[in-house]
Amino acid sequence: MAATQVGTGGTTALTVAGQATLAATYITVPAASIIESVTVNNGGAPQYEDIMDEDGAHHTRITFEAGMHTATVVVVGVAFTTAAGTLDGSAKNYYIESSAAETSKGPVRTTVNLTRIPTVA
């Protein structure tokens, strides 16, 4: 489960090849979280890399073969709220389509659906 990170901080970068020229867009999740899965609409097998920054922070980079229009990120850990339509990244090329939480005796599993905002060239 290369994409799993139970960290105490840092950044987990899910990098999509072909979109590199766009500014970073991200969702912020509690540090003690497991990224259970990331799926995108264009399918394909993503490549996972566990890397460490110069400052010692752990990252998991997930690279896809092509750009995508929708992504689903499943996170397990402390409950966090992600209101539909808002995204805390610097660029607004994606927004949160929906977010749903499932509970257990402790952790919460949150499924966040991201959608790329259509643009006119």
Added chain:
Amino acid sequence: MRQDWISPWWQAAVLPDMWDVCGVTVPSLSVWHTFALENIGNHYLCGGSLDKDDAASLLLIASRTHHDGLRLFHTTHYRARAMKRVHRVLNRMEWEEVDAACREYVDSCMRVPSRWQSGDGKVSGVPYQWHLLKALSGGSPDQMEAAWNTPYAVGRCMFDAYAESKGDTNIMSPAAQEMEDNWEDYKDIEGTMKVSVN
């Protein structure tokens, strides 16, 4: 993930065939055992204040297969004599010792994978053991006895494996299960991390 943590999947796979609980030799609790104990209201399975009668009925039912155990419910004298024999064994031990051994036995045999609760589940009208019975026997009368005698934890794991293969997405992954089991270690960790989409 904690190094000393054992997943319920692995635990079910390595359950011992036989246990020595307070000097009584019993197999791992089966589908039949859990169903019988729930239906007589045994407090180890149903909750409530515990006494030696609970321990005695637990070990009495657990010491017999489904077929052999039916006599306990059909023949009052047979059950009474068997109960006396178990009580004689238990009376040689302190209650705390008996209780601890029974709790460990029940907890180990009944540990199963957790499920996510989304709030949109439907109420089941059929007792869980009958779902297991159907899945384990494949509906074949020839396989019913083996299905009743299947260790409960193994039956639950097989049922969940089948359910996931049919599209059930509510079964916890081992990593999430470890987090739930050791939630005290995780729940107060502060800070955030970013999941980026470039």
